[in-house]
Amino acid sequence: MGHWVGTFRPVIDSDPTTYWDSRANLYRAPAIAYLVLDANPNSWSIYDLGAFSQTLMLAATARGVQSVPSYELVKYPAIVRNALGMPADKVVAMGIALGYEKPEKPLNQFRTDRVATPQVLHIIN
Numbered sequence: 374m375g376h377w378v379g380t381f382r383p384v385i386d387s388d389p390t391t392y393w394d395s396r397a398n399l400y401r402a403p404a405i406a407y408l409v410l411d412a413n414p415n416s417w418s419i420y421d422l423g424a425f426s427q428t429l430m431l432a433a434t435a436r437g438v439q440s441v442p443s444y445e446l447v448k449y450p451a452i453v454r455n456a457l458g459m460p461a462d463k464v465v466a467m468g469i470a471l472g473y474e475k476p477e478k479p480l481n482q483f484r485t486d487r488v489a490t491p492q493v494l495h496i497i498n
């Protein structure tokens with residue numbers, strides 16, 4: 374995450390108005406998927422939810438829909454719960470904004486890099 378912030382920062386600084394405006398307005402997304410767990414989720418549930426999130430985003434991508442998983446969408450969970458009529462014992466775990474990017478916007482042209490495969494994959498014979 375530290376590396377991501379470092380590489381994304383110059384992009385933010387090149388157009389801070391758009392970045393902060395986008396964040397403050399829930400990325401101006403036409404739809405947001407809220408992923409919800411029961412209270413006190415165990416590690417397996419959190420693992421499952423992460424896997425589900427990835428599948429949801431891949432399915433969206435396959436349909437030409439872009440996605441942004443973001444803490445910004447869940448940082449005021451009481452407001453989300455209230456707006457969606459969600460029971461108090463549910464945890465608003467993550468939000469994924471869904472929509473169609475404007476490819477000409479520099480913010481949308483940013484692509485994260487990846488560490489070299491050998492840094493994360495160790496094959497033991």
Ligand SMILES: Cc1cc2nc3c(=O)[nH]c(=O)nc-3n(C[C@H](O)[C@H](O)[C@H](O)COP(=O)(O)O)c2cc1C
Nearest residue numbers: 377396440441442443444445446467483484485486
């Ligand atoms: C759990 C989670 C929370 C995130 N929260 C934010 C956020 O609050 N603000 C933001 O700008 N990006 C946030 N991101 C990062 C972006 O949504 C995105 O995942 C990141 O740019 C990596 O993009 P990539 O899938 O192209 O590698 C978050 C990502 C994850 C996985």
